[in-house]
Amino acid sequence: MIAPSGAAGYNRGVRIDLGVRLDPAALVAGPDGTGVRRLVPLARLAEAEGADAVLLAGDDRRLRAGTVLPADPYVLLGALAEATERVALGCLAAGTAGRPPSLLAKLAASLDVCSDGRALAALAGPGEPPLEPASLGEALEVVRAMLRVPGPSLSGARFAIRRAHNEPRAAGDEPVPLALYVAQGDAEADGALLELGARYAELTFVALRPGGEAALAGLAERFSSSARAAGRVPATAVLEAVLEAAPEEAPGALAGRVATARASGAAGVVVDLCPPYDDALERRLAAAIAAARAGGAGGGT
Numbered sequence: 001m002i003a004p005s006g007a008a009g010y011n012r013g014v015r016i017d018l019g020v021r022l023d024p025a026a027l028v029a030g031p032d033g034t035g036v037r038r039l040v041p042l043a044r045l046a047e048a049e050g051a052d053a054v055l056l057a058g059d060d061r062r063l064r065a066g067t068v069l070p071a072d073p074y075v076l077l078g079a080l081a082e083a084t085e086r087v088a089l090g091c092l093a094a095g096t097a098g099r100p101p102s103l104l105a106k107l108a109a110s111l112d113v114c115s116d117g118r119a120l121a122a123l124a125g126p127g128e129p130p131l132e133p134a135s136l137g138e139a140l141e142v143v144r145a146m147l148r149v150p151g152p153s154l155s156g157a158r159f160a161i162r163r164a165h166n167e168p169r170a171a172g173d174e175p176v177p178l179a180l181y182v183a184q185g186d187a188e189a190d191g192a193l194l195e196l197g198a199r200y201a202e203l204t205f206v207a208l209r210p211g212g213e214a215a216l217a218g219l220a221e222r223f224s225s226s227a228r229a230a231g232r233v234p235a236t237a238v239l240e241a242v243l244e245a246a247p248e249e250a251p252g253a254l255a256g257r258v259a260t261a262r263a264s265g266a267a268g269v270v271v272d273l274c275p276p277y278d279d280a281l282e283r284r285l286a287a288a289i290a291a292a293r294a295g296g297a298g299g300g301t
Helices: 034-048 058-064 073-083 101-114 132-150 187-199 213-227 250-264 281-294
Strands: 018-022 053-057 087-091 119-125 179-183 203-208 236-243 268-273
Touching: 018 034, 034 053, 034 073, 034 213, 034 281, 053 073, 053 119, 053 268, 073 087, 073 101, 073 236, 087 101, 087 179, 101 119, 101 132, 119 132, 119 187, 119 203, 132 179, 132 187, 179 187, 187 213, 203 213, 213 236, 213 250, 236 250, 250 268, 250 281, 268 281
Parallel strands: 018 053, 018 268, 053 087, 087 119, 119 179, 179 203, 203 236, 236 268
Antiparallel strands: none
16 A cells, blocks of 8 residues: 655645535436536525535445436536535545546646635545555545645556646645545445545545444544544544435434434534435425534534
8 A cells, every 4th residue: 555645744624514415417307417507506505505515426326326427527516616605515426437546636626726725535435446445545645646746656556646747736725635435334344444534534424324323433433543543633634424315304303313423423414415306406405404504513503
């Protein structure tokens, strides 16, 4: 595994208190795919309702559902960058099947420039095709180097770069934060991926289906232990919960799950609005954000 470079450093204080995740593939309306145009008003609504991140589903849901994306998520995120002012933006999350880690880093850096420093670079674990932890660690380190070191060269068993041209650079004073998205599976696999997040990423997102919040406390403890072992300062390694929210879930139930996730060690919560989507999606989005705030996310009480 490629060792992290101390010179690359880690961003401090990166955190999403309350985010939402939307699925572009579920917004296709007819064969022309014009339903994705709803993303712009949806992102504006999320920002107005108090969310601090709008994230788009990527390879994990597309492959699980056997569907295709109507457009590359980073193209859609470029449109959202122009339409919003405050929310963080990113694809949660991308695998390495059609987008090698060096390209992901360049896309995230370009989005950061377009959004005035609001981009997030996220890899999916184990991704598609599934990567062993050592290979995923290599991918994470390639992205880190591309975002932080001029003309980086790294050599691993699966991924390598040589004097890579990594322009543009981030828009702000700090590099684009790196994230790892972990789809909750068996405990051993989750633990190995959490260790990678604790070593390489500023943000580690754990996806939780309804009822999975109870397992988060153990995962949070393992994550914190791994971060300490890696010499990380707590402010540079943050664990976030991604809560799948079905259309039929009552706001009170979602608020309870958010409260449980926060009490179990999640620094913040991303509400994943699961398909299907209908004409009531805007109301559902606003209600989900209000429920998350009621559960203690985003400064709620």
